[in-house]
Amino acid sequence: MSFALTDDQRQLADSIARFLDDKYAFDARRRIMAEDRGWSPAIWAEFAELGWLALPIAEEHGGLGGTTVDLALMMEHFGRSLVVEPFVASVVLGAETIARADEAKATELLPAVAEGKMTLALAHGEPTSRYDLSRVGTTAAPDGKGGWRLSGHKAVVLHGDSADRLIVSARTGGAEADRDGITLFLVDSAIAGVTRRPYPTIDGLRGADVILDDVSVSGDAVLGPVGGAFDVLEPVIDRACVALSAEAVGAMGATVQLTAEYMKTREQFGRPLGSFQVLQHRAVEMLSASEFARALCYRAAGAMDATFGAERSRAASAIKAEIGRAGKMIGEEAVQLHGGMGMTNEMAVGHYFKRLRIIDTSFGNAAHHLRRFATLG
Amino acid sequence: MEIVLSPEDEAFRQEVRGFLAEKLPPDIAKKTANGFRLAKDDHVRWQKILHARGWMAPNWPAEHGGTGWTPMRKHIFDEECALAGAPMVIPFGVTMVAPVIMKFGNDEQKARFLPRILSSEDWWCQGYSEPGSGSDLASLRTKAVLDGDHYVVNGQKTWTTLAQHADWMFTLVRTADTGKRQEGITFLLIDMKTPGVSVTPITTIDGGVEINSVFLDDVRVPVANRIGDEDQGWTYAKYLLGHERTSIAAVGRSKAQLRKLKAIARAEMSDGRPLIEDGDFARRLAQIEIDLLALESLVLRTLYAESAGKDPGPEASFLKIKGTEVQQGLTELLMEAIGPYAAPFQPEAFREDGWNEEPVGPDYGPALAPLYFNWRKASIYGGSNEIQKNIIAKMVLGL
Numbered sequence: 001m002s003f004a005l006t007d008d009q010r011q012l013a014d015s016i017a018r019f020l021d022d023k024y025a026f027d028a029r030r031r032i033m034a035e036d037r038g039w040s041p042a043i044w045a046e047f048a049e050l051g052w053l054a055l056p057i058a059e060e061h062g063g064l065g066g067t068t069v070d071l072a073l074m075m076e077h078f079g080r081s082l083v084v085e086p087f088v089a090s091v092v093l094g095a096e097t098i099a100r101a102d103e104a105k106a107t108e109l110l111p112a113v114a115e116g117k118m119t120l121a122l123a124h125g126e127p128t129s130r131y132d133l134s135r136v137g138t139t140a141a142p143d144g145k146g147g148w149r150l151s152g153h154k155a156v157v158l159h160g161d162s163a164d165r166l167i168v169s170a171r172t173g174g175a176e177a178d179r180d181g182i183t184l185f186l187v188d189s190a191i192a193g194v195t196r197r198p199y200p201t202i203d204g205l206r207g208a209d210v211i212l213d214d215v216s217v218s219g220d221a222v223l224g225p226v227g228g229a230f231d232v233l234e235p236v237i238d239r240a241c242v243a244l245s246a247e248a249v250g251a252m253g254a255t256v257q258l259t260a261e262y263m264k265t266r267e268q269f270g271r272p273l274g275s276f277q278v279l280q281h282r283a284v285e286m287l288s289a290s291e292f293a294r295a296l297c298y299r300a301a302g303a304m305d306a307t308f309g310a311e312r313s314r315a316a317s318a319i320k321a322e323i324g325r326a327g328k329m330i331g332e333e334a335v336q337l338h339g340g341m342g343m344t345n346e347m348a349v350g351h352y353f354k355r356l357r358i359i360d361t362s363f364g365n366a367a368h369h370l371r372r373f374a375t376l377g
Numbered sequence: 378m379e380i381v382l383s384p385e386d387e388a389f390r391q392e393v394r395g396f397l398a399e400k401l402p403p404d405i406a407k408k409t410a411n412g413f414r415l416a417k418d419d420h421v422r423w424q425k426i427l428h429a430r431g432w433m434a435p436n437w438p439a440e441h442g443g444t445g446w447t448p449m450r451k452h453i454f455d456e457e458c459a460l461a462g463a464p465m466v467i468p469f470g471v472t473m474v475a476p477v478i479m480k481f482g483n484d485e486q487k488a489r490f491l492p493r494i495l496s497s498e499d500w501w502c503q504g505y506s507e508p509g510s511g512s513d514l515a516s517l518r519t520k521a522v523l524d525g526d527h528y529v530v531n532g533q534k535t536w537t538t539l540a541q542h543a544d545w546m547f548t549l550v551r552t553a554d555t556g557k558r559q560e561g562i563t564f565l566l567i568d569m570k571t572p573g574v575s576v577t578p579i580t581t582i583d584g585g586v587e588i589n590s591v592f593l594d595d596v597r598v599p600v601a602n603r604i605g606d607e608d609q610g611w612t613y614a615k616y617l618l619g620h621e622r623t624s625i626a627a628v629g630r631s632k633a634q635l636r637k638l639k640a641i642a643r644a645e646m647s648d649g650r651p652l653i654e655d656g657d658f659a660r661r662l663a664q665i666e667i668d669l670l671a672l673e674s675l676v677l678r679t680l681y682a683e684s685a686g687k688d689p690g691p692e693a694s695f696l697k698i699k700g701t702e703v704q705q706g707l708t709e710l711l712m713e714a715i716g717p718y719a720a721p722f723q724p725e726a727f728r729e730d731g732w733n734e735e736p737v738g739p740d741y742g743p744a745l746a747p748l749y750f751n752w753r754k755a756s757i758y759g760g761s762n763e764i765q766k767n768i769i770a771k772m773v774l775g776l
């Protein structure tokens with residue numbers, strides 16, 4: 001892997017930064033979150049226009065064929081601006097799952113995803129599955145006419161409230177925690193038997209629990225091999241972990257910067273907070289954690305495209321564990337160093353803190369990934 | 378490692394338990410157990426029940442209506458109340474301003490304010506902090522100018538907890554600009570209904586509204602509402618701060634929280650087993666429990682020294698730091714225990730006036746992530762944990 005960005009990558013990063021600085025300042029974000037869907041269709045259309053939705057999608061599927069490092073660069077900027085649009089749900093999880101599962105479906109559907117005309121969400125986790133990817137209790141039974149009937153409860157589906165299509169995992173064989181016997185289905189979110197319970201998330205995004213009550217789908221709804229979804233999902237979620245980590249890296253960087261600025265301007269005892277050595281050292285610890293996490297993150301991003309199997313999974317777990325720990329420390333310290341101001345919803349710092357903590361609870365927290373890293377080693 | 382109680386204290390514990398079983402309104406206990414927000418009326422209702430039993434003011438001397446309990450009994454009482462799900466008694470009146478009024482107020486002030494604090498007729502708030510004066514409280518700028526038999530007060534207080542419910546605010550104001558900053562501060566009691574007082578809510582990161590800005594615009598405060606002497610308020614305030622710090626350790630409440638955490642960790646599943654059997658989680662839970670035992674031990678030691686007439690002194694700062702660390706650690710594990718269900722934000726599921734629908738995820742889930750975020754406040758308020766360390770370094774270690 002290379003540790004330097006290419007000219008193209010630098011240009012990409014600059015253009016994302018410019019766009020977000022212009023359109024996604026903290027107040028603008030607040031207005032965007034107040035829209036019906038909790039995100040902005042207009043901004044989404046611009047993302048599509050700029051080719052960002054297409055970036056990580058393969059060229060043969062209507063995308064630009066970007067690398068995971070490209071994706072990480074974009075996510076880092078999204079983290080810096082706390083972007084709330086359904087990019088992770090629709091592109092990083094949705095499009096990638098279809099691409100890995102089913103070539104024909106990918107060719108058919110992903111151009112619309114890349115153009116922002118269709119949004120996807122991955123409905124995989126369940127109320128008691130926590131971070132265990134193979135634990136699927138939702139069932140799919142053949143209906144005898146070539147179709148399937150799905151029943152179950154999918155928990156905390158990121159942007160599942162607004163997605164046009166849901167990618168639902170269900171058990172077609174094996175026991176509840178078996179890796180074999182999980183199958184993916186593409187389900188129109190508006191069909192009979194699908195109930196969505198939507199909510200905002202505490203970090204400012206949207207999601208839903210999805211209840212499937214004897215939902216009837218045709219045989220054509222199956223994505224990829226029957227019973228073989230685990231091998232599709234694991235690499236998708238590993239890459240999503242890296243993408244979320246890159247987002248966290250962006251959020252951490254912004255948090256450290258905001259805190260340092262606050263420490264320069266806030267005075268107590270007749271001097272800036274930043275003049276107290278004990279606080280300087282704590283700010284340095286924050287910066288240090290953020291820089292190490294950034295370095296590891298791009299290494300893990302490189303590994304997503306260059307390695308396979310356990311080595312690739314270890315890379316994903318390494319960075320996800322790292323940003324879980326660093327994000328918690330940086331977020332908590334930032335609030336503490338802001339004093340009462342850090343506790344208010346008016347300040348950006350609390351919003352970064354919340355996003356960082358919820359990223360940790362998404363697809364495995366630090367403890368989970370530490371254990372996975374150790375087990376895979 | 379339970380503390381072995383004397384037969385008399387054990388009997389007292391049973392008496393408290395019996396009282397709570399009989400008198401604590403089940404609707405209130407349920408709200409506290411589930412981490413719901415409490416309405417003003419919930420607090421007042423409970424405090425009036427305590428008052429009727431004569432147990433509203435364990436920290437007051439008997440002559441003013443206190444209980445005259447030993448430190449051990451106070452501790453037993455706090456713990457039993459917390460474990461039964463009784464609301465925390467709002468400290469601003471009974472724990473914070475009352476001792477100041479008793480020690481530095483005049484007879485008229487004692488007669489006027491103390492009974493109404495005891496009976497919870499008056500709700501108090503603490504108006505110390507200002508936008509420019511937090512850790513450096515002595516830099517406060519809210520100004521009071523004498524005009525006949527009134528002070529005219531102008532300025533802004535902020536972070537004022539539950540000021541939206543308050544009838545009265547005890548506050549520090551500047552009455553002199555010369556000399557040492559600490560010497561020009563006066564302790565005033567302000568009736569919140571006075572013209573010129575306005576309260577604006579501040580939303581915190583958990584979405585709650587428990588703190589406020591209090592704007593004071595030409596507020597006329599009778600000189601009769603001044604505690605002690607003009608310009609001497611800092612001395613009175615410092616007396617109060619020690620009281621704030623021992624009660625902030627909140628051992629009983631942390632024990633109740635620990636019990637709740639264990640129940641949730643038994644109900645939640647991880648890799649097909651109860652979360653409480655997960656080695657990593659179990660170890661972290663054990664560490665918090667040990668920290669809590671150590672905290673309780675030091676709290677009891679301090680309370681005993683206090684009952685022997687020794688001021689808690691700078692050691693109280695240890696209790697504040699460890700107490701809040703334990704509280705925060707517990708909220709952290711509570712949030713972690715529900716895994717991905719930390720994300721859904723469903724404040725309606727724990728609002729004051731109840732909700733008729735089922736939340737998404739487990740019943741106990743919606744309150745937990747907000748609790749974690751909200752509780753970051755504990756290392757900031759009551760003298761931040763950094764300031765406590767400064768105090769210990771200077772006063773205990775002599776650095």
Ligand SMILES: Cc1cc2nc3c(=O)[nH]c(=O)nc-3n(C[C@H](O)[C@H](O)[C@H](O)COP(=O)(O)OP(=O)(O)OC[C@H]3O[C@@H](n4cnc5c(N)ncnc54)[C@H](O)[C@@H]3O)c2cc1C
Pocket residue numbers: 266268269273276278279336337338339340341343502503504505506508509510511512513535536537538539588754757758759760761762763764767
């Ligand atoms: C939820 C909540 C409720 C509150 N309720 C009340 C209330 O009811 N009434 C009231 O009067 N106040 C209340 N406060 C205010 C509280 O007392 C102050 O927030 C606190 O004193 C810190 O002041 P500050 O917020 O201005 O932070 P600052 O003083 O600006 O401090 C910012 C950071 O710098 C650190 N720092 C400052 N000086 C030093 C130093 N010399 N050495 C090392 N570190 C330092 C602090 O520890 C903190 O981490 C409340 C605060 C909160 C968050």
